[in-house]
Amino acid sequence: xxxxxxxxxxxxxxxxxxxxxxxxxxxxxxxxxxxxxxxxxxxxxxxxxxxxxxxxxxxxxxxxxxxxxxxxxxxxxxxxxxxxxxxxxxxxxxxxxxxxxxxxxxxxxxxxxxxxxxxxxxxxxxxxxxxxxxxxxxxxxxxxxxxxxxxxxxxxxxxxxxxxxxxxxxxxxxxxxxxxxxxxxxxxxxxxxxxxxxxxxxxxxxxxxxxxxxxxxxxxxxxxxxxxxxxxxxxxxxxxxxxxxxxxxxxxxxxxxxxxxxxxxxxxxxxxxxxxxxxxxxxxxxxxxxxxxxxxxxxxxxxxxxxxxxxxxxxxxxxxxxxxxxxxxxxxxxxxxxxxxxxxxxxxxxxxxxxxxxx
Amino acid sequence: xxxxxxxxxxxxxxxxxxxxxxxxxxxxxxxxxxxxxxxxxxxxxxxxxxxxxxxxxxxxxxxxxxxxxxxxxxxxxxxxxxxxxxxxxxxxxxxxxxxxxxxxxxxxxxxxxxxxxxxxxxxxxxxxxx
Amino acid sequence: xxxxxxxxxxxxxxxxxxxxxxxxxxxxxxxxxxxxxxxxxxxxxxxxxxxxxxxxxxxxxxxxxxxxxxxxxxxxxxxxxxxxxxxxxxxxxxxxxxxxxxxxxxxxxxxxxxxxxxxxxxxxxxx
Numbered sequence: 042x043x044x045x046x047x048x049x050x051x052x053x054x055x056x057x058x059x060x061x062x063x064x065x066x067x068x069x070x071x072x073x074x075x076x077x078x079x080x081x082x083x084x085x086x087x088x089x090x091x092x093x094x095x096x097x098x099x100x101x102x103x104x105x106x107x108x109x110x111x112x113x114x115x116x117x118x119x120x121x122x123x124x125x126x127x128x129x130x131x132x133x134x135x136x137x138x139x140x141x142x143x144x145x146x147x148x149x150x151x152x153x154x155x156x157x158x159x160x161x162x163x164x165x166x167x168x169x170x171x172x173x174x175x176x177x178x179x180x181x182x183x184x185x186x187x188x189x190x191x192x193x194x195x196x197x198x199x200x201x202x203x204x205x206x207x208x209x210x211x212x213x214x215x216x217x218x219x220x221x222x223x224x225x226x227x228x229x230x231x232x233x234x235x236x237x238x239x240x241x242x243x244x245x246x247x248x249x250x251x252x253x254x255x256x257x258x259x260x261x262x263x264x265x266x267x268x269x270x271x272x273x274x275x276x277x278x279x280x281x282x283x284x285x286x287x288x289x290x291x292x293x294x295x296x297x298x299x300x301x302x303x304x305x306x307x308x309x310x311x312x313x314x315x316x317x318x319x320x321x322x323x324x325x326x327x328x329x330x331x332x333x334x335x336x337x338x339x340x341x342x343x344x345x346x347x348x349x350x351x352x353x354x355x356x357x358x359x360x361x362x363x364x365x366x367x368x369x370x371x372x373x374x375x376x377x378x379x380x381x382x383x384x385x386x387x388x389x390x391x392x393x394x395x396x397x398x399x400x
Numbered sequence: 401x402x403x404x405x406x407x408x409x410x411x412x413x414x415x416x417x418x419x420x421x422x423x424x425x426x427x428x429x430x431x432x433x434x435x436x437x438x439x440x441x442x443x444x445x446x447x448x449x450x451x452x453x454x455x456x457x458x459x460x461x462x463x464x465x466x467x468x469x470x471x472x473x474x475x476x477x478x479x480x481x482x483x484x485x486x487x488x489x490x491x492x493x494x495x496x497x498x499x500x501x502x503x504x505x506x507x508x509x510x511x512x513x514x515x516x517x518x519x520x521x522x523x524x525x526x527x528x529x530x
Numbered sequence: 531x532x533x534x535x536x537x538x539x540x541x542x543x544x545x546x547x548x549x550x551x552x553x554x555x556x557x558x559x560x561x562x563x564x565x566x567x568x569x570x571x572x573x574x575x576x577x578x579x580x581x582x583x584x585x586x587x588x589x590x591x592x593x594x595x596x597x598x599x600x601x602x603x604x605x606x607x608x609x610x611x612x613x614x615x616x617x618x619x620x621x622x623x624x625x626x627x628x629x630x631x632x633x634x635x636x637x638x639x640x641x642x643x644x645x646x647x648x649x650x651x652x653x654x655x656x657x
Binding site: 078080085087250251252253270271333334336343347349357360362366367369370371 | 536559560561562564566567576578583585587605606607608609610611628633634635636637642643
Binding site: 093097098100101104162164165168171174178181182183184185186189191199200223224226227230231232233 | 403405406409410419429431432433434435454456477479480481484
């Protein structure tokens with residue numbers, strides 16, 4: 042009988058962008074079990090709903106996470122708008138879609154850079170973040186902020202983008218495409234990188250569905266769940282196909298993210314082509330009454346924002362179920378049977394966003 | 401064998417100029433809609449207190465007796481909520497950032513220079529100017 | 531928005547496992563479990579299931595002492611949701627596959643979300 046030892050991983054670790062703790066049970070160098078422990082970034086944002094009126098609560102929700110902040114704000118506004126039966130003007134829906142796709146570009150570039158850094162490939166990490174700077178500059182110019190945008194509000198958006206800015210964005214998308222293809226080419230075709238990712242952290246399709254994997258973690262195993270197909274915001278008017286891979290290992294999940302980068306630039310081009318003229322907001326009167334669960338596709342998967350109101354200015358309950366929260370059981374399953382040196386690559390391949398998980 | 405794919409990009413980077421900027425020696429890059437800091441035009445401000453009620457960070461404090469409008473720069477997240485709700489449009493969002501400081505507190509307090517504030521007696525003459 | 535109805539079925543406690551099993555047979559996946567505090571000792575748990583982007587909800591009402599059976603035998607990925615509800619609200623759920631016994635989060639107050647905000651420290655209040 043081999044001896045078992047327990048090694049703590051995190052909360053401080055060079056590969057982790059955010060603190061999560063895992064107790065790894067090892068037999069020699071193989072991981073036999075993993076016990077997650079979260080709670081290092083808990084700020085009790087759901088409890089603040091008693092203290093901030095519903096129009097101001099959007100600023101709190103946006104600051105749940107720095108990487109996926111735009112889509113959190115969008116989802117909150119959708120939940121309240123559905124409860125109050127508000128019709129958002131079409132131009133605002135298209136602007137929200139453009140903002141979401143830029144947010145997805147910046148998040149995937151960040152993740153791919155951190156994954157390269159987790160393997161020790163710092164040059165590629167810097168290369169990805171250099172491309173990300175272009176995206177952040179465009180977001181600051183058009184939406185108002187690099188990381189926290191403050192654009193979505195109940196009833197529409199706060200800032201408009203004029204025709205000249207949209208033309209500049211369209212011209213820059215070609216440059217972005219070229220740079221992204223170069224970087225993702227290194228990640229997907231270099232032999233040394235492939236050796237560290239192929240066959241590692243395999244998640245079969247049946248397990249992925251049962252454990253509730255969402256986003257690129259699930260789509261890398263062949264589970265077709267992409268909430269953009271539901272058609273919220275302006276996605277109903279744009280044609281696209283979700284990206285799927287079947288291998289279920291770290292390489293497949295990374296390949297899904299690389300292909301989604303190019304899909305995002307295609308969606309932004311379509312939006313810029315189809316955006317109509319018109320107002321960008323509607324007036325909001327009254328208070329939310331009822332309940333609704335708004336679901337959106339964040340860069341990491343499906344996020345659910347459940348809101349419940351009883352007719353007052355303050356919401357009664359607000360709950361966020363983020364994609365990393367749903368992917369942690371899959372992570373624990375994925376770690377079993379692999380060596381200690383593969384653990385950082387496996388954890389970074391599910392793209393943990395712990396500040397979302399602990400709101 | 402496919403190795404050294406990154407070598408071409410790495411050599412190109414060595415030969416070109418850095419992507420970073422020498423801040424604060426050179427000023428920071430900013431755009432028209434950059435959210436830098438909140439400023440108040442004290443000639444127009446009527447000290448109604450709407451910005452204080454709406455601020456999600458509790459950063460603004462309005463004192464009608466002292467006729468001051470105070471903002472805690474460390475608490476302010478430049479969300480722009482106060483700028484939107486101001487009824488006389490005296491608040492505006494500047495697009496350069498607050499300078500950093502080594503003090504533990506950063507509260508900016510401004511005295512009102514508006515002689516006609518509804519609900520308050522006009523300020524005594526010697527306290528007036530700007 | 532393209533979303534239509536989100537039906538809510540209120541069920542009794544003993545029907546919970548049967549209904550969850552029925553959803554699994556039909557190919558649904560568990561989306562989330564949400565707990566809301568209705569009154570001092572009354573909590574409402576909502577289980578949400580999804581198939582082909584259509585959401586359906588199951589709802590049960592329970593007091594703190596009520597023993598709710600766990601759905602982790604049917605949906606193995608539900609252990610995190612149930613541990614979080616147990617720690618934040620104090621509702622008792624029996625038979626969770628991975629039970630953290632109150633140590634998932636490190637907290638100062640016993641059941642943080644079940645406490646009224648007005649009774650919390652003065653320094654946290656909005657000025």
